[in-house]
Amino acid sequence: MKLNRIKRRSGNSLILELTPLIDVVFLLLIFFLVATTFEDVNSSIKIDLPTSTVKSTKPVNELQVIVTKDKEFFISYKDKGKSKREKVSAKDLKEELAQKLIESEGKNVIISADKSVNHGIIVDTMTAAKEAGAISLDIDTASPGK
Template identity: 25%
Template sequence: MRRRFKKAGGDDAGVNMTPMLDIVFILLIFFIVTATFVRERGIDLVPPPPSEEPPVDPPPLILVQILENGTIFVNQQATDIARVGARIERFRSENPDSPVLIEPDPDAEHGIVVTVWDQANQVGARGVNIQPREQGEQGG
C-alpha cells in the first residue's frame, strides 16, 4: 500500500468572503439612504361646492346616423355624403356650440364613417364623437 503524502503548504487556500459581504451591505445601505423616492400626487376627490346659478341647458345635439346600406341622416334628414359637412355647418350656424354625434350602424362601411368624421372636423365642429348604434334600433 502506497501512502500519499501531502506536500507541505498544500493546504486548501480559500477566499474569505466576509469582507466582501461587508462591502456589499455597506453599499446597499448607502444606496437605500441616498435614493430619492418619487412622491406621486393623488387626485382631489372633494367635489366643488354647488353653484347658486341655475343650470344652463346644453346646446342641441347634431345627430349623424349612418345606416347599413350607406344612407346618411343628419338630424333626421337624408343627406348625400358630399353634403354632410354643409348640413352640419348649417345646423352649427344656428347653435355654434352644438356637439356632433356620429351613430353608425355596426355593419356600415368604415370609409363612410371616416369621411363623415373628417367633414365634421373640417367645418370646425367641436365635440365630434362616435357611438355605434345598437343592433335593435331603427334608423331614419
C-alpha cells in the first residue's frame, strides 16, 4: 500500500491527487445538510400553551390559527409543501380562513392560543372557523413539563 500520494515525475513538477480531497468535501457537505435543523415557520411567535395530559394527533392538511397574548391573529398553512404564515386582523379572520380552506385540501383547523387569552376570543375564533367552512376544530395544548 502506498502511503505517499504525491508523485514526482521528471523535473520539478508534482502531481497531487485531488480525488480523495473532493470525496471528503462532498461527505462533509452531505453531513452538514443532513444534520441541519430547519426552523419552524411559527417558532418566532411566542405563545404559552395550556398543558394537557391527553395526546392529540394533528391532521396532515390543517390550517393553524395562532392567537398571541397581545390578541394578534396569525394563520399558518402549507402552500405547495412549504409552511407559510400570515398575520390577519380579527375582523378579517373569517374571510381569510374561508379562502385558505378553499385552497387547502383539508378542512381541519387547529387553534393555538396563549393560555392568557380570554375564553371569549377563543370561542369567537372557533365560530369564525366553523362559519368559514372548517369541519374539524382542535385546540392545541402543550405536554406537561414543556
